[in-house]
Amino acid sequence: MKGEFFLAALFFGIISCNNSNKTSEPSLSETNLSQVDSVQYGDIPENARQIAEACGIQNWNKVSEIAFTFNVDRDGNHFERSWIWNPKSQDIKMVSSKDSVNYNRSKMDSLTMKTDAAFINDKYWLLAPFQLVWDKGMEFSTKENVVSPISKDTLSQLTIVYPNDGGYTPGDAYDFFYDKNFRIQEWNYRKENSPEPSLTSTWEDYKDFEGIVIATMHRNNSNNFKLYFTNISVKTGN
Structure with a gap:
């Protein structure tokens, strides 16, 4: 179930709203979501933590x-789908204009696996800072005083490269550009660890939801692509 519904699909093709077509877009991490309620840093670098x-x-x-509702606007077109996720029970509901x-x-069966691939993608955009801790097997590297690709601010850069085998993101790389408060400001996605980015966007409009801080807006350099979150709510307790 690799290569469906992920970053490049969102950037180049999701506006078609045809989720039935297979493409060669990159894939994202498939965290063992039954374990995400525990924080185990292990060999995670200090800056990732x-x-x-x-x-x-x-x-x-x-x-x-x-x-949350996951939204994409590109060249005058709009796509959205909404999710309700219980992290402890792993019950998930997806609602789009065409389906629920x-x-x-x-x-999971073949139908829900397709829906789950979309969920994994949207969750990654929502909670990528947490994936730095949740995901396993990545290689980490850090550079200081790097000029960021969009704002041209001087930031720190954390790069992660996923293993070549298994999961949703084999061999792919992500560059996280973060400030002195360890808040991500921009990122690159690099398919198969290519030298040039396949996608670059901002991380902005951070908001706090019951202690979970989420960047609600992402834009590309030309501002003709926006990926953003609305209708976010977080419930705590039992």
Whole structure:
């Protein structure tokens, strides 16, 4: 189930709203979501931990439900789909203009696997700082005093490269450009660890939802592409 519904699809093709077509777009991480309520840093670099903590990963174990609408605007076209996710039970509901699907990640069939691929993508955009801690097997590297690709600000850069085998993002790389407060300001996606980015966007309009801090807006350099989140709600407790 590799290569469906991921970053390049969103950037180049999601506006067609034809989710049934297979493409060669890059894929994203498939975290074991049944374990994301525990924070185990292990060999995670200090700056990756600080990026995750700057967005409230230490509060994640309190979250009982998170809901959000994932939106993409490109060249006058709009696409959206909404999610309700219970991280502890792994119950998920997706609602789009064409469909509504309820499923549990421990009991998936071919239909729900397709929906789950879309969920993994949208969740990655929503919670990428947490993926730095949740995901396994990546290679990390850091550069200081780097000129960021869009704003041209001088920032720090954390690069992660996923393993070549397995998961949703084999061999792909991400460059996170973050400030002195360990808050991501921009990122690159580089398919198969290519030298040139396949996609670059901002991280902006951060908002706090019950201690979970989310960048609600992402734009490209020419500002003809926006990926953003609305209708975000976080419930805590049982």
